[in-house]
Each structure stands twice: as C-alpha cells, then as structure tokens.
Amino acid sequence: MNSNRELDNIHYTLLLCWACFLIGSHTVMARFVVETNSLSVTSPDSIKGQYNSAIGNFGVPDYGGTLAGTVTYSSENSAACSEFGSTDKFKARPGGLPVILVVDRGSCYFALKVWNAQKAGAAAVLVADDRDEPLITMDSPAEDAGAAEYVQNITIPSALIEKSVGDKLKKAIHDNEMVNCKLDWRESVPHPDERVEYEFWTSSNDACGAKCKSQIDFVKNFKGAAQLLEKGGYALFTPHYITWYCPEAFITSRQCKSQCINQGRYCAPDPEQDFNQGYDGKDVVLENLREICVHRIANETLARPWLWWDYVTDFQIRCPMAEKKYSQECAEQVITSLGLDIKKIRDCMGDSEADVENKILKAEQEAQIGKGSRGDVTMLPTLIVNNVQYRGKLDRGAVLKAICSGFEEKTEPAVCLTSDMETNECLTNNGGCWQDVKANLTACKDTFRGRVCECPLVNGVQFQGDGYTSCVANGQGRCKVNNGGCWHESKDGKTFSACSDSKPSGCECPAGFKGDGIKSCEGEDIDECKLKTACQCPECSCTNTWGSYECKCQGDLLYMRENDVCISKKGGSGVGWAITMIVLLCLGAIAAGGYIVYKYRLRAYMDSEIRAIMAQYMPLDSQNEVTHHTHEEA
Structure with missing residues (x-):
C-alpha cells in the first residue's frame, strides 16, 4: 500500500512538472504581456518624464481615471513587510495631494506590502524592483489562507516599477526635493467603439480555497450588471475554461484516467489533490464543458446567452462539492429550471469516453495562447476586457469600472455614469463649457473618462461653435430653440427677436432697432x-x-x-x-329661372309620351290611316 501511495505521488509530481513544462513552452511559443499604466513624474525637472509601470493583480486600479500625488519613501520600513504603526502616517493633509508610497521589492508578498501601506493611509503604492529585468505582474499569494483575507480588502492601486526608476525617485526624495507624479489608467483598456467585449476564464471547481471563493462571489455579485450590459447590447461576454492534456506516456495511468477525458486530451487538477477520495479532475472538466454548452445553447436556441450567469450562480448554490451534490443529475436539474433543452446540452458536450477530439475543448486550449495585445492565460481567474488582461481584484465595482473604460467616449451606458462609478464634472462650474442658464442649455457632456464640451442638439436643431465659449443654433426651426441664440425682448405687450427662420444662421436686429443682434438691439429707436x-x-x-x-x-x-x-x-x-343682398337676389333669380325651365321641359316630355300612347288606339290628325292586310285561304 505504501509503495502504491509513493508511486501515486511520483506520478502526480511528474504530471505537475509536465504542466509546468507546458506553461514554460508557451513562453517560447507565445507572449506574456504585462498590462501597464503610464507613470508620469511631473517634478522635479531632473527626472521629469513618462515611465512604464506594471499594474498589480490585486487592489483596485482606477481604470479610465488618473491619480496625481506626492511621492514619499520610508527608509525605516523600506520593504513595507511590517506595519507602519500609524493609520495616518501617509494620509494626505487637508489641501494636500494624495500620498504615493515607494517601497522596495523583496522579503514578503507584494500584496502584504500594499496592505501595510494602505493601513497607513497611502493612496497608492509603487514597488521598486530590486534587479534590472523586464517588468512582471505582481500577483496575489497563491493558496495562502492567511493572506486571503487582507488581499480581498486591498482597495488602493499598486504597480511595479523598474529598478532604475525607483532609484531616481528615492534619490530625489533623499535630496529633499518635492517629487510629484501621476498614475494614468485611461489608456490601459482600449476603447475603440460603443461595445465592450470581455472574457472570463474560470473553473467550476469550488474546492480550491480562497481563489475559488473569490470567483463564486464575483459571479454572484456581478451577474446583474453583466446581464444588464448584454441585454442592452452594450457588451459581448464569453466564458472560458483552462484545460491541459496528459503526456502520452501517462495516458493509461490512474492519475490521467481520473483527471482527464477523451483519452487524456483534456484534463483538470484533482479538486482535493487526493486520487483516493472525493471528486476527480475529470468531473471538473465535464462540468466546465457543460457550462460552455449552456452558454452556447442558450444563445443559439433562445438568443439569451446571459443565462450562463443564472446557471453558474444556481449551480454553485445548489450543487456544491462540500455537500456532495456536484453531479450531472444536479446540473441537469438547474438546466431544466432555466428552460434549456437537456438533450441539446448533451449533444453539445459529446462523448467524453471516445478517443477523439472535442471541438469545443480543443478551441479552449487554443484560446489560452495569447494573441494581439493579450498575453497567455495562465492564471485562474483571469478577466480580459477588449483583449487586454484586467488587473485588480474580482470586485463588482472594480471590474465594472474596467469594462466602462472600454467604451468609446459618449457611448457609455447609464450604469457607467452613476455617482459610485465616476465623478460628473459637469456639476461643477458646468465643466468650463458653454451654457445658457435661461434656456437650461449646456455643451457639457459627462463621459466615463471626464467631461467633453460639445454644442448640443436640441429638438432637431444642431448648435454650432467651439463648445467652450460659443454655441449658436443653425438651420430651420432654430428660432424656436432659445431664439436661435439671438437677442429678444418683450416690452409693452410686444416681443421682438433678432432671429428669423428665413435666415439659416445669424442674427439681425428687427426693423426699428440697431445693434449686433446677439447681445443687444437696444440702439437708437427709429x-x-x-x-x-x-x-x-x-x-x-x-x-x-x-x-x-x-x-x-x-x-x-x-x-x-x-x-x-x-x-x-x-x-x-x-x-x-348691399353686396350680400345683390348676391342673394341673383341666386333667387337663378333658382326661379331654373325651375321654369325644368317645368317646361317636364311638360313637353309628358305631352310626347301621352301622344305616343294614344296613337296606338286611334289615328291622330297628324297621322295617316293604317292599312289592314288579310290572308287569303289557299
């Protein structure tokens, strides 16, 4: 028994090594892309400029926004691996800029450094690399129960900067120079059009610790927003699932048979990492495949792909591994409750025992390889927005903010413009744009990235101008909208306007007035x-x-x-x-004449008819006698 267990451990170790080899081989075949934001140092002049920084894979990056602050460094706790002892050590003073703390890499988790800085009041953290190398993504601790709680509570953004940049910042601070910088996430997510396309790489496994819990909570909390976006046509969502394959030399091993389907082609790790009890990896693969098919069939047969969110949420509640309900039977009960066709779902999944390729899972493996601006998908969970990997924690507000930053300006749905998502700059001094207070008109338009000054379109009439100092109505109907921006005034019960619909543009004082027609027509009265x-x-x-x-x-x-x-x-x-009487008399004469003519013609007609009838019985003076003929007998 012990030898078998040792052999199992050897096989399991070999499989893990092979998985590592696959990940390593992807590094050669494809590209790992580090998602970055722009770091601008605004002072001092000696280091002023723009630098790259790699967004941390935890916390809440301010997608679509910026953060300007004063940079500081603590030489007593340079790595920030221990608490700073004060909750307001780095808290901004009234009227001052937020504090961005620089810390050194090493000695503890990235996330712990940021957590300690957040507790001390820092608004953001820049981790300075301790070696000269390309930027990497700072990830949260894996499978660390102690770190799980504080990682989920990190709410400030963080980024890794190159060693040379960190050295410059620390030197300037040491020389007592004021160091200011700005972190800019506005271009972190492409925003080419009015629809956002995003993917969520996940797993149905709910027994993998803190990360599984974060996925479950995210799906449950984000479901409403996701369905709202997709139903409105604002977003296109696609779920994805990572699978790996078993090395050919181990296909017949118990480990591959328990973790893989289709003869070792598609595998998932054992949920409990124990081959002797509990659920197997192939159970996870099958449920992952089922969830893909739910999304596909819901879209093809009902045109409601957003049912995926309902299915996954209900499955997590009704069929958890901890209660031993994670099964095909439980899954199909959820499918039935959503009105989906079980047979079509089964046909979509195919035969898991056959020695053939599964087109859906094969496509999932190919999709893991990075293309274009997106790197390889190697971690679960991974969210991709407009083909760029999202960095930050799986939080409804943080993810929605990243998605909202993917819309072209002025096309964002209403959910992106709520007060908890962004600040409406039009509410303060009208955003510095043109406005007409009397007519309640403004050129200020709120967008997710900030306001834009653009002359309005009102009741089909387009105002034209720079949007900042001037907007003038043009075209037909313009005078009905705030008098086309022209002068107008009422006095003594009379109203005059310098606007005329007969003129497509421009303002001209009416007859009897002199002036520019826009601000005044009060000149000398003619x-x-x-x-x-x-x-x-x-x-x-x-x-x-x-x-x-x-x-x-x-x-x-x-x-x-x-x-x-x-x-x-x-x-x-x-x-x-007089005219009326003449008209009436004429009408009476015409009526009398018409009646006389009518009577005459009627009498003549009746006489002719009577004469015709009487002629059949007796000869009239005007007729010749009728000769009667008889027939002689033969």
Whole structure:
C-alpha cells in the first residue's frame, strides 16, 4: 500500500512538472504581456518624464481615471513587510495631494506590502524592483489562507516599477526635493467603439480555497450588471475554461484516467489533490464543458446567452462539492429550471469516453495562447476586457469600472455614469463649457473618462461653435430653440427677436432697432413718424412706439396698415350688406329661372309620351290611316 501511495505521488509530481513544462513552452511559443499604466513624474525637472509601470493583480486600479500625488519613501520600513504603526502616517493633509508610497521589492508578498501601506493611509503604492529585468505582474499569494483575507480588502492601486526608476525617485526624495507624479489608467483598456467585449476564464471547481471563493462571489455579485450590459447590447461576454492534456506516456495511468477525458486530451487538477477520495479532475472538466454548452445553447436556441450567469450562480448554490451534490443529475436539474433543452446540452458536450477530439475543448486550449495585445492565460481567474488582461481584484465595482473604460467616449451606458462609478464634472462650474442658464442649455457632456464640451442638439436643431465659449443654433426651426441664440425682448405687450427662420444662421436686429443682434438691439429707436415713412394718408395721425409705430384715423375711419389708407367703418358695413343682398337676389333669380325651365321641359316630355300612347288606339290628325292586310285561304 505504501509503495502504491509513493508511486501515486511520483506520478502526480511528474504530471505537475509536465504542466509546468507546458506553461514554460508557451513562453517560447507565445507572449506574456504585462498590462501597464503610464507613470508620469511631473517634478522635479531632473527626472521629469513618462515611465512604464506594471499594474498589480490585486487592489483596485482606477481604470479610465488618473491619480496625481506626492511621492514619499520610508527608509525605516523600506520593504513595507511590517506595519507602519500609524493609520495616518501617509494620509494626505487637508489641501494636500494624495500620498504615493515607494517601497522596495523583496522579503514578503507584494500584496502584504500594499496592505501595510494602505493601513497607513497611502493612496497608492509603487514597488521598486530590486534587479534590472523586464517588468512582471505582481500577483496575489497563491493558496495562502492567511493572506486571503487582507488581499480581498486591498482597495488602493499598486504597480511595479523598474529598478532604475525607483532609484531616481528615492534619490530625489533623499535630496529633499518635492517629487510629484501621476498614475494614468485611461489608456490601459482600449476603447475603440460603443461595445465592450470581455472574457472570463474560470473553473467550476469550488474546492480550491480562497481563489475559488473569490470567483463564486464575483459571479454572484456581478451577474446583474453583466446581464444588464448584454441585454442592452452594450457588451459581448464569453466564458472560458483552462484545460491541459496528459503526456502520452501517462495516458493509461490512474492519475490521467481520473483527471482527464477523451483519452487524456483534456484534463483538470484533482479538486482535493487526493486520487483516493472525493471528486476527480475529470468531473471538473465535464462540468466546465457543460457550462460552455449552456452558454452556447442558450444563445443559439433562445438568443439569451446571459443565462450562463443564472446557471453558474444556481449551480454553485445548489450543487456544491462540500455537500456532495456536484453531479450531472444536479446540473441537469438547474438546466431544466432555466428552460434549456437537456438533450441539446448533451449533444453539445459529446462523448467524453471516445478517443477523439472535442471541438469545443480543443478551441479552449487554443484560446489560452495569447494573441494581439493579450498575453497567455495562465492564471485562474483571469478577466480580459477588449483583449487586454484586467488587473485588480474580482470586485463588482472594480471590474465594472474596467469594462466602462472600454467604451468609446459618449457611448457609455447609464450604469457607467452613476455617482459610485465616476465623478460628473459637469456639476461643477458646468465643466468650463458653454451654457445658457435661461434656456437650461449646456455643451457639457459627462463621459466615463471626464467631461467633453460639445454644442448640443436640441429638438432637431444642431448648435454650432467651439463648445467652450460659443454655441449658436443653425438651420430651420432654430428660432424656436432659445431664439436661435439671438437677442429678444418683450416690452409693452410686444416681443421682438433678432432671429428669423428665413435666415439659416445669424442674427439681425428687427426693423426699428440697431445693434449686433446677439447681445443687444437696444440702439437708437427709429422714429418712422418723423422720417415720414409711415401713416402718409391725409386722415392719419402717427404715434412712435418701441420698435415700431401706430397709425390712427380721424372720426369713425378705420386704418388699413397694408395699404396705408383710412376707410369708413359704416360705409364698409353698408357696402357689405348691399353686396350680400345683390348676391342673394341673383341666386333667387337663378333658382326661379331654373325651375321654369325644368317645368317646361317636364311638360313637353309628358305631352310626347301621352301622344305616343294614344296613337296606338286611334289615328291622330297628324297621322295617316293604317292599312289592314288579310290572308287569303289557299
């Protein structure tokens, strides 16, 4: 028995070594890409410039944003492997910039350094490498129960910087120079269009410790936001699962048979790392495959790919390994409850015992290799947004912020513009953009990365201008929107405007006013009465008014402005009645004449009919006698 257990351990060690070899071979065949953000040193001038820094794989990077701060360094606790003893040692003072702490690499976990700095009040951490080498990604401790709790509580961003950059910063600080810098995550995630494409590399294994718990919690907490984004057409989500294959020399071993399907082609580690009890790696492979098929069938048959989130969440709740419910039977109960076709799911999964390739799992293995801007996927869990690996903890707010930074400006959905996601700069001094307070119009538009000043489109009318100092309405209908930005004023019950729909653009003071037409038309009022350009009829009297004039006629005369004449109110009334009587008489005469003609024609018609009928019985004076013929007998 002991020899068998030793042999099992040898085989297991060989398998782990082979997995390491596969990962190592990917390093040669593909590329590992370190996701970076831009580090800008703004002072002193001696080291001013831009440098790369590798984003830590924990904490909360400020995707889509920036962080400017004062850089400091603690020589007493340079590696930050122990607590600093004060919760506000690096806390920003009122009116001061946030503090960015530089710490040395080595002696303890990256995450522990950042955790200690956060507890001391630092806003961000820069870990200075202790050797000259290409930047690597700072990862959280693996399978460390003690570290799991504080890793999940890290909320500040961190990044690794090259040794040469760290030396420059520390020297400037030592020389008592003020060192300021800015961390910029705005371009960390590409944002080419109005839809974000993201992937989540995960596993159905729920017995792998802290990382499995973080995956489970993330799926449960992020489900609502994920489904909202996908239902609205804002995002395209694809789940993925890492698998490895068994070396040909070990295909017939008990370890490969328990961890792999399809004759060693697709494998997963034993959940308990114990081949003698509990679940096997192949159980995990099969459930991973089932979850891929749930996503595929839900999309193909129901056009509802977001059901994946419901299935995975329900499966984790109803079918956990700890309760020995992790099984095909339990999985298919969840599938049925979601209205999916079990047979189609089974057909999608294929035969796990056959000595053939599984197209779906083969595609998953190929997808693990990095392409374009994305490096190889080697860690679980891994989130990829617009083909760039996300760095930071699996937290709903942090991940949503990364996804929101992947939208083209001004196309972000409403969920990205809530107060807990970003600061609306338009609320302070209108973002420095043009605005018309009276008409409640503004050129300020809030986006995830900050405000933009762009003249608005109002009721189909496009305002044009630089968006900062000027926006003027153009085109038909512009006068209905804030008078087209032109001058307008009401006085004495009259309203005048310098805007005219007959002119597609521009403002011109109306007749009787002088000015620029935009800010003022208050110049000298033209007195049409004195200029004798109005009220020229003999009976007229002219009175000048604001922007116009009034004409009145003497006595009972009525003024007609269009013709500049006075007419009699009574005369106009008599003429009107005379015309009406004449029209009525004419209509009566026409009606009487028509009736007479009608009666005459009717009488003539009746006479002709009667004459025709009587002619059949007796000869009339106007007819010849009718000759009667008889037939002679033969």
